[in-house]
Amino acid sequence: xRKPEPCTLDGGTVRLVPLALSHEEGLRAAAADGELxxxxxxxxxxxxxxRRYIEDALRMHDExxxxxxxxxxxxxxxxxxxxxxxxxxxxxxxxxxxxTWYAKRCQRTHVNTTCKLLMMAHAFDTLGAQVVxxxxxxxxxxxxxxxxxxxxxxxxxxxxHAMRRDGTIRDTVMYSLTAGEWPEVRAHLHYQLTRPx
Numbered sequence: 276x277r278k279p280e281p282c283t284l285d286g287g288t289v290r291l292v293p294l295a296l297s298h299e300e301g302l303r304a305a306a307a308d309g310e311l312x313x314x315x316x317x318x319x320x321x322x323x324x325x326r327r328y329i330e331d332a333l334r335m336h337d338e339x340x341x342x343x344x345x346x347x348x349x350x351x352x353x354x355x356x357x358x359x360x361x362x363x364x365x366x367x368x369x370x371x372x373x374x375t376w377y378a379k380r381c382q383r384t385h386v387n388t389t390c391k392l393l394m395m396a397h398a399f400d401t402l403g404a405q406v407v408x409x410x411x412x413x414x415x416x417x418x419x420x421x422x423x424x425x426x427x428x429x430x431x432x433x434x435x436h437a438m439r440r441d442g443t444i445r446d447t448v449m450y451s452l453t454a455g456e457w458p459e460v461r462a463h464l465h466y467q468l469t470r471p472x
Contacts, residue, residue: 276368276403279342279360284393287349289386291393294333294343294357299326301345301354309379315441316412319376332359332374339363343374346390355381358390360398368405370398382417385468391425392464399457406451412439413446424467426460427452 281293303325306312311319320328335341343359356377363370372394377386398404409427411418423429427450436447452460 291344305378316415371408
């Protein structure tokens with residue numbers, strides 16, 4: 276598998292661009308829509324921590340661990356949120372998609388499906404991934420449902436796996452999708468985005 280490098284992924288209505296310090300104000304505004312930093316089961320940065328959030332993502336990229344994107348409205352350039360490739364393991368042809376969050380007004384819209392379709396297509400079809408994974412907090416039921424709607428399969432739960440921002444320890448729910456499952460999932464996601472409403 277090729278290592279993910281900064282690139283732009285264009286989905287018509289949504290564009291993913293490499294996260295940069297220039298996105299700080301837009302990310303802060305997106306997080307403020309719903310005060311998302313107050314949700315204890317997410318990693319959305321508090322307003323004063325937005326720059327550090329971006330700097331951490333850029334440092335992780337330099338270490339080969341993460342490739343972060345700003346999610347933009349393609350028509351206006353407005354920042355809608357952020358998402359990343361992470362836990363990148365080229366030697367086993369695996370990476371994960373995570374650090375995903377969107378302004379409240381974008382949740383339960385086409386935005387997440389479009390972003391994940393773009394990222395999975397790039398991972399499987401361009402980078403040569405054999406497995407794409409996701410992980411989420413055991414109490415983040417909205418995230419679990421969103422991952423399952425994408426067609427990913429639940430692999431299991433890692434107990435006592437990570438610390439939350441509030442200092443409590445979470446269990447982590449793991450999901451994955453294989454290259455063999457990707458064609459059917461791609462067809463289903465295209466249908467979800469184009470079916471009559």
